[in-house]
Amino acid sequence: MTPMIDVTFQLLIYFLLGTSFVLGEEIYRVDLPDRTERRERGEGTGEDPIVIRIRSQSAELNDYRVDLEGPLSTLPTDRSLAEGLRASIVSAENPNGLVSRRTPVVIAPSADTRWEHAVDVFDAAVKAGFNRVAFAPTSKDAPR
Amino acid sequence: MPPDATNDRRASRRPRRRGAALAAPISLGATLTPLIDMSFLLVTFFVLVAHVSATERVALRPPSPSNPASVKPAKEARVVLNVLAGVEEAYALGTERFRDDVGGRTALRTRLVELYVANPTVRVNLRADRAARYDRVEPAMRIISAAAATASAQLGTPIEPRMHLVVLREAEGTPRVR
Numbered sequence: 001m002t003p004m005i006d007v008t009f010q011l012l013i014y015f016l017l018g019t020s021f022v023l024g025e026e027i028y029r030v031d032l033p034d035r036t037e038r039r040e041r042g043e044g045t046g047e048d049p050i051v052i053r054i055r056s057q058s059a060e061l062n063d064y065r066v067d068l069e070g071p072l073s074t075l076p077t078d079r080s081l082a083e084g085l086r087a088s089i090v091s092a093e094n095p096n097g098l099v100s101r102r103t104p105v106v107i108a109p110s111a112d113t114r115w116e117h118a119v120d121v122f123d124a125a126v127k128a129g130f131n132r133v134a135f136a137p138t139s140k141d142a143p144r
Numbered sequence: 145m146p147p148d149a150t151n152d153r154r155a156s157r158r159p160r161r162r163g164a165a166l167a168a169p170i171s172l173g174a175t176l177t178p179l180i181d182m183s184f185l186l187v188t189f190f191v192l193v194a195h196v197s198a199t200e201r202v203a204l205r206p207p208s209p210s211n212p213a214s215v216k217p218a219k220e221a222r223v224v225l226n227v228l229a230g231v232e233e234a235y236a237l238g239t240e241r242f243r244d245d246v247g248g249r250t251a252l253r254t255r256l257v258e259l260y261v262a263n264p265t266v267r268v269n270l271r272a273d274r275a276a277r278y279d280r281v282e283p284a285m286r287i288i289s290a291a292a293a294t295a296s297a298q299l300g301t302p303i304e305p306r307m308h309l310v311v312l313r314e315a316e317g318t319p320r321v322r
Contacts, residue, residue: 135285
Protein backbone atom coordinates (compact mmCIF):
# COMPACT_ATOMS: atom_id res chain seq x y z
CA MET A 1 0.00 0.00 0.00
CA THR A 2 2.85 2.41 0.70
CA PRO A 3 3.81 3.19 -2.92
CA MET A 4 0.16 3.76 -3.84
CA ILE A 5 -0.36 6.17 -0.97
CA ASP A 6 2.88 7.96 -1.83
CA VAL A 7 1.88 8.42 -5.44
CA THR A 8 -1.65 9.46 -4.48
CA PHE A 9 -0.31 12.21 -2.26
CA GLN A 10 2.06 13.33 -4.99
CA LEU A 11 -0.80 13.53 -7.49
CA LEU A 12 -2.92 15.43 -4.96
CA ILE A 13 -0.17 17.99 -4.43
CA TYR A 14 0.41 18.26 -8.18
CA PHE A 15 -3.24 18.96 -8.95
CA LEU A 16 -3.54 21.40 -6.05
CA LEU A 17 -0.64 23.40 -7.44
CA GLY A 18 -1.33 22.90 -11.13
CA THR A 19 -5.02 23.59 -11.49
CA SER A 20 -4.80 27.12 -10.12
CA PHE A 21 -3.14 28.40 -13.30
CA VAL A 22 -6.29 28.17 -15.44
CA LEU A 23 -8.84 28.39 -12.67
CA GLY A 24 -12.26 29.26 -14.03
CA GLU A 25 -11.24 30.97 -17.26
CA GLU A 26 -14.20 31.43 -19.59
CA ILE A 27 -14.84 33.25 -22.84
CA TYR A 28 -17.19 35.62 -24.64
CA ARG A 29 -17.67 34.89 -28.32
CA VAL A 30 -17.17 38.02 -30.38
CA ASP A 31 -17.57 38.53 -34.11
CA LEU A 32 -15.16 41.11 -35.43
CA PRO A 33 -16.11 43.40 -38.31
CA ASP A 34 -15.06 42.16 -41.72
CA ARG A 35 -12.21 44.42 -42.84
CA THR A 36 -12.62 43.47 -46.47
CA GLU A 37 -15.58 45.81 -46.65
CA ARG A 38 -15.34 49.25 -45.12
CA ARG A 39 -18.46 49.81 -43.13
CA GLU A 40 -19.33 52.65 -40.92
CA ARG A 41 -20.66 52.11 -37.44
CA GLY A 42 -24.33 51.16 -37.55
CA GLU A 43 -24.52 51.49 -41.33
CA GLY A 44 -26.84 49.02 -43.01
CA THR A 45 -28.82 48.27 -39.89
CA GLY A 46 -31.11 51.26 -40.15
CA GLU A 47 -30.80 51.70 -36.41
CA ASP A 48 -29.09 54.30 -34.34
CA PRO A 49 -26.48 52.46 -32.24
CA ILE A 50 -26.35 52.72 -28.48
CA VAL A 51 -22.93 54.18 -27.72
CA ILE A 52 -21.59 53.53 -24.21
CA ARG A 53 -18.60 55.72 -23.38
CA ILE A 54 -16.39 54.60 -20.50
CA ARG A 55 -13.68 56.34 -18.54
CA SER A 56 -11.80 54.77 -15.63
CA GLN A 57 -11.71 56.88 -12.47
CA SER A 58 -9.27 54.68 -10.55
CA ALA A 59 -7.96 51.13 -10.43
CA GLU A 60 -10.87 49.99 -8.28
CA LEU A 61 -13.15 47.36 -9.80
CA ASN A 62 -16.33 49.44 -10.15
CA ASP A 63 -14.83 52.91 -10.20
CA TYR A 64 -15.54 54.07 -13.74
CA ARG A 65 -17.84 56.56 -15.41
CA VAL A 66 -20.38 55.56 -18.05
CA ASP A 67 -22.10 57.94 -20.50
CA LEU A 68 -24.71 56.75 -22.95
CA GLU A 69 -25.45 58.25 -26.35
CA GLY A 70 -28.11 57.37 -28.85
CA PRO A 71 -31.58 56.08 -28.07
CA LEU A 72 -30.75 55.32 -24.43
CA SER A 73 -29.16 58.60 -23.44
CA THR A 74 -31.60 58.99 -20.55
CA LEU A 75 -31.13 55.64 -18.85
CA PRO A 76 -32.27 55.74 -15.19
CA THR A 77 -29.38 55.77 -12.74
CA ASP A 78 -31.13 54.04 -9.85
CA ARG A 79 -30.26 50.55 -11.08
CA SER A 80 -27.26 48.70 -12.43
CA LEU A 81 -26.22 49.13 -16.04
CA ALA A 82 -27.25 45.58 -16.95
CA GLU A 83 -30.69 46.00 -15.38
CA GLY A 84 -31.18 49.39 -17.03
CA LEU A 85 -30.22 48.04 -20.43
CA ARG A 86 -32.47 45.01 -19.98
CA ALA A 87 -35.41 47.21 -19.03
CA SER A 88 -34.94 49.21 -22.22
CA ILE A 89 -35.42 46.20 -24.53
CA VAL A 90 -38.91 45.92 -25.96
CA SER A 91 -40.52 42.51 -25.52
CA ALA A 92 -43.87 40.90 -24.77
CA GLU A 93 -43.26 41.41 -21.08
CA ASN A 94 -41.91 44.92 -21.58
CA PRO A 95 -43.94 46.68 -24.31
CA ASN A 96 -42.66 50.07 -23.18
CA GLY A 97 -39.07 49.29 -24.12
CA LEU A 98 -37.22 51.63 -26.43
CA VAL A 99 -34.90 49.37 -28.40
CA SER A 100 -34.72 45.80 -29.68
CA ARG A 101 -32.17 43.11 -28.99
CA ARG A 102 -30.82 43.65 -32.50
CA THR A 103 -29.95 47.27 -31.81
CA PRO A 104 -26.19 47.63 -32.19
CA VAL A 105 -24.34 48.46 -28.99
CA VAL A 106 -20.97 50.15 -29.38
CA ILE A 107 -18.70 50.21 -26.36
CA ALA A 108 -16.37 53.18 -26.63
CA PRO A 109 -13.83 53.29 -23.81
CA SER A 110 -11.35 56.14 -23.69
CA ALA A 111 -7.76 55.25 -24.54
CA ASP A 112 -6.66 55.04 -20.89
CA THR A 113 -9.62 52.95 -19.71
CA ARG A 114 -8.66 49.80 -17.86
CA TRP A 115 -9.58 46.62 -19.72
CA GLU A 116 -11.49 45.22 -16.72
CA HIS A 117 -13.85 48.22 -16.84
CA ALA A 118 -14.44 47.79 -20.57
CA VAL A 119 -15.15 44.08 -20.05
CA ASP A 120 -17.51 44.89 -17.17
CA VAL A 121 -19.63 47.07 -19.47
CA PHE A 122 -19.41 44.49 -22.27
CA ASP A 123 -20.66 41.87 -19.82
CA ALA A 124 -23.55 44.12 -18.80
CA ALA A 125 -24.62 44.55 -22.44
CA VAL A 126 -24.41 40.81 -23.10
CA LYS A 127 -26.27 40.02 -19.88
CA ALA A 128 -29.01 42.49 -20.80
CA GLY A 129 -29.69 40.48 -23.96
CA PHE A 130 -28.14 42.53 -26.77
CA ASN A 131 -26.58 40.32 -29.39
CA ARG A 132 -24.75 42.88 -31.50
CA VAL A 133 -22.15 44.30 -29.15
CA ALA A 134 -18.89 45.70 -30.52
CA PHE A 135 -15.93 47.72 -29.34
CA ALA A 136 -15.24 51.10 -30.90
CA PRO A 137 -11.83 51.75 -32.44
CA THR A 138 -9.41 54.13 -30.79
CA SER A 139 -7.80 56.97 -32.65
CA LYS A 140 -4.46 55.17 -32.50
CA ASP A 141 -3.57 53.73 -35.89
CA ALA A 142 -2.87 50.04 -36.31
CA PRO A 143 -1.35 48.34 -39.34
CA ARG A 144 -3.90 47.19 -41.83
CA MET B 145 26.37 -2.98 35.55
CA PRO B 146 27.65 -5.80 33.33
CA PRO B 147 26.30 -5.92 29.73
CA ASP B 148 24.95 -9.45 30.13
CA ALA B 149 22.64 -8.33 32.91
CA THR B 150 21.15 -5.56 30.67
CA ASN B 151 20.45 -7.98 27.81
CA ASP B 152 18.79 -10.43 30.13
CA ARG B 153 16.48 -7.71 31.48
CA ARG B 154 15.39 -6.60 27.95
CA ALA B 155 14.78 -10.16 26.91
CA SER B 156 12.61 -10.75 29.92
CA ARG B 157 10.34 -7.74 29.02
CA ARG B 158 9.57 -8.82 25.41
CA PRO B 159 7.58 -11.95 24.70
CA ARG B 160 9.66 -14.32 22.74
CA ARG B 161 8.37 -14.98 19.17
CA ARG B 162 8.62 -18.67 18.96
CA GLY B 163 7.92 -18.98 15.24
CA ALA B 164 10.25 -16.19 14.11
CA ALA B 165 13.18 -18.46 13.65
CA LEU B 166 11.14 -20.76 11.39
CA ALA B 167 9.72 -18.03 9.01
CA ALA B 168 10.99 -17.64 5.43
CA PRO B 169 13.79 -15.10 4.93
CA ILE B 170 12.58 -11.57 4.09
CA SER B 171 13.41 -10.42 0.57
CA LEU B 172 14.08 -6.69 0.19
CA GLY B 173 13.48 -4.93 -3.14
CA ALA B 174 11.78 -1.89 -4.73
CA THR B 175 8.24 -2.35 -6.08
CA LEU B 176 8.55 -0.65 -9.45
CA THR B 177 5.16 -1.47 -10.95
CA PRO B 178 3.16 1.42 -9.38
CA LEU B 179 5.98 3.82 -10.16
CA ILE B 180 5.98 2.84 -13.82
CA ASP B 181 2.17 2.95 -13.96
CA MET B 182 2.01 6.45 -12.57
CA SER B 183 4.88 7.61 -14.75
CA PHE B 184 2.97 6.55 -17.83
CA LEU B 185 -0.14 8.27 -16.56
CA LEU B 186 1.76 11.50 -15.95
CA VAL B 187 3.40 11.33 -19.37
CA THR B 188 -0.04 10.86 -20.97
CA PHE B 189 -1.41 13.80 -18.99
CA PHE B 190 1.42 16.12 -20.01
CA VAL B 191 1.16 15.09 -23.65
CA LEU B 192 -2.54 15.98 -23.63
CA VAL B 193 -2.23 19.35 -21.93
CA ALA B 194 1.13 20.47 -23.30
CA HIS B 195 -0.40 22.81 -25.89
CA VAL B 196 -2.43 24.58 -23.20
CA SER B 197 0.63 25.25 -21.14
CA ALA B 198 2.64 26.44 -24.09
CA THR B 199 0.08 29.05 -25.10
CA GLU B 200 -1.39 30.16 -21.82
CA ARG B 201 1.52 30.18 -19.43
CA VAL B 202 1.72 33.95 -19.45
CA ALA B 203 1.41 35.48 -16.05
CA LEU B 204 -1.45 37.94 -16.24
CA ARG B 205 -4.78 38.49 -14.52
CA PRO B 206 -7.77 38.50 -16.87
CA PRO B 207 -10.79 40.64 -15.89
CA SER B 208 -13.17 39.02 -13.44
CA PRO B 209 -16.69 40.48 -13.75
CA SER B 210 -19.14 39.46 -11.07
CA ASN B 211 -21.45 36.68 -12.25
CA PRO B 212 -20.41 37.05 -15.90
CA ALA B 213 -22.43 35.99 -18.93
CA SER B 214 -19.40 34.15 -20.30
CA VAL B 215 -19.34 30.51 -21.36
CA LYS B 216 -16.89 27.66 -21.06
CA PRO B 217 -14.54 27.39 -24.06
CA ALA B 218 -15.41 24.68 -26.53
CA LYS B 219 -12.92 22.23 -27.92
CA GLU B 220 -11.87 23.90 -31.14
CA ALA B 221 -8.68 24.97 -32.80
CA ARG B 222 -7.52 28.15 -31.18
CA VAL B 223 -4.51 30.28 -30.44
CA VAL B 224 -4.12 32.51 -27.42
CA LEU B 225 -3.07 36.12 -27.89
CA ASN B 226 -2.00 37.55 -24.55
CA VAL B 227 -2.01 41.31 -24.00
CA LEU B 228 0.25 42.36 -21.17
CA ALA B 229 0.12 45.58 -19.20
CA GLY B 230 2.97 47.92 -18.41
CA VAL B 231 5.72 46.25 -20.46
CA GLU B 232 7.17 47.11 -23.86
CA GLU B 233 6.59 43.63 -25.26
CA ALA B 234 2.85 43.99 -25.06
CA TYR B 235 1.65 41.01 -27.06
CA ALA B 236 2.50 37.34 -26.58
CA LEU B 237 1.42 34.72 -29.08
CA GLY B 238 2.54 31.39 -27.69
CA THR B 239 6.22 31.85 -26.92
CA GLU B 240 6.64 34.79 -29.31
CA ARG B 241 6.63 38.35 -27.98
CA PHE B 242 5.76 41.47 -29.94
CA ARG B 243 6.34 45.11 -29.04
CA ASP B 244 3.61 47.73 -28.83
CA ASP B 245 4.78 49.71 -31.85
CA VAL B 246 4.16 49.67 -35.57
CA GLY B 247 6.89 47.09 -36.24
CA GLY B 248 5.67 44.78 -33.51
CA ARG B 249 2.07 44.96 -34.63
CA THR B 250 3.04 44.31 -38.24
CA ALA B 251 5.01 41.23 -37.15
CA LEU B 252 2.07 40.06 -35.06
CA ARG B 253 -0.31 40.45 -37.97
CA THR B 254 2.06 38.53 -40.25
CA ARG B 255 2.21 35.69 -37.72
CA LEU B 256 -1.57 35.61 -37.40
CA VAL B 257 -1.97 35.55 -41.18
CA GLU B 258 0.26 32.46 -41.26
CA LEU B 259 -1.91 30.81 -38.63
CA TYR B 260 -5.12 31.68 -40.49
CA VAL B 261 -3.71 30.37 -43.77
CA ALA B 262 -2.67 27.13 -42.05
CA ASN B 263 -6.10 26.73 -40.46
CA PRO B 264 -8.87 29.13 -41.56
CA THR B 265 -11.20 27.92 -38.79
CA VAL B 266 -8.84 28.83 -35.98
CA ARG B 267 -10.23 31.03 -33.20
CA VAL B 268 -8.16 33.63 -31.42
CA ASN B 269 -8.56 33.85 -27.66
CA LEU B 270 -7.78 37.40 -26.61
CA ARG B 271 -6.46 37.13 -23.05
CA ALA B 272 -5.73 40.60 -21.75
CA ASP B 273 -4.59 41.72 -18.34
CA ARG B 274 -7.28 43.53 -16.39
CA ALA B 275 -4.97 46.50 -15.92
CA ALA B 276 -4.13 46.85 -19.62
CA ARG B 277 -5.16 50.12 -21.23
CA TYR B 278 -7.85 50.00 -23.88
CA ASP B 279 -5.54 51.55 -26.47
CA ARG B 280 -3.35 48.47 -26.08
CA VAL B 281 -6.14 45.88 -26.30
CA GLU B 282 -8.18 47.40 -29.11
CA PRO B 283 -5.32 47.33 -31.67
CA ALA B 284 -5.07 43.59 -31.01
CA MET B 285 -8.69 43.19 -32.13
CA ARG B 286 -8.00 45.21 -35.26
CA ILE B 287 -4.91 43.13 -35.99
CA ILE B 288 -6.92 39.89 -35.69
CA SER B 289 -9.54 41.26 -38.04
CA ALA B 290 -6.95 42.53 -40.53
CA ALA B 291 -5.07 39.21 -40.41
CA ALA B 292 -8.25 37.31 -41.20
CA ALA B 293 -8.94 39.64 -44.14
CA THR B 294 -5.41 39.21 -45.50
CA ALA B 295 -5.55 35.42 -45.14
CA SER B 296 -8.97 35.41 -46.77
CA ALA B 297 -7.57 37.27 -49.76
CA GLN B 298 -4.62 34.89 -50.00
CA LEU B 299 -6.76 31.78 -49.83
CA GLY B 300 -9.59 33.13 -51.95
CA THR B 301 -12.15 31.93 -49.42
CA PRO B 302 -13.99 34.07 -46.89
CA ILE B 303 -12.79 33.82 -43.30
CA GLU B 304 -15.04 35.14 -40.58
CA PRO B 305 -12.82 36.91 -38.09
CA ARG B 306 -13.98 35.61 -34.75
CA MET B 307 -12.33 35.82 -31.41
CA HIS B 308 -12.97 35.01 -27.79
CA LEU B 309 -12.53 37.43 -24.93
CA VAL B 310 -11.10 35.54 -21.96
CA VAL B 311 -12.27 36.40 -18.46
CA LEU B 312 -11.71 34.77 -15.11
CA ARG B 313 -14.81 33.35 -13.53
CA GLU B 314 -14.45 33.08 -9.79
CA ALA B 315 -17.06 31.52 -7.56
CA GLU B 316 -18.62 33.68 -4.89
CA GLY B 317 -16.52 33.64 -1.76
CA THR B 318 -13.69 31.69 -3.35
CA PRO B 319 -10.32 33.13 -2.44
CA ARG B 320 -8.38 34.24 -5.47
CA VAL B 321 -5.29 32.29 -6.39
CA ARG B 322 -2.40 34.59 -7.14
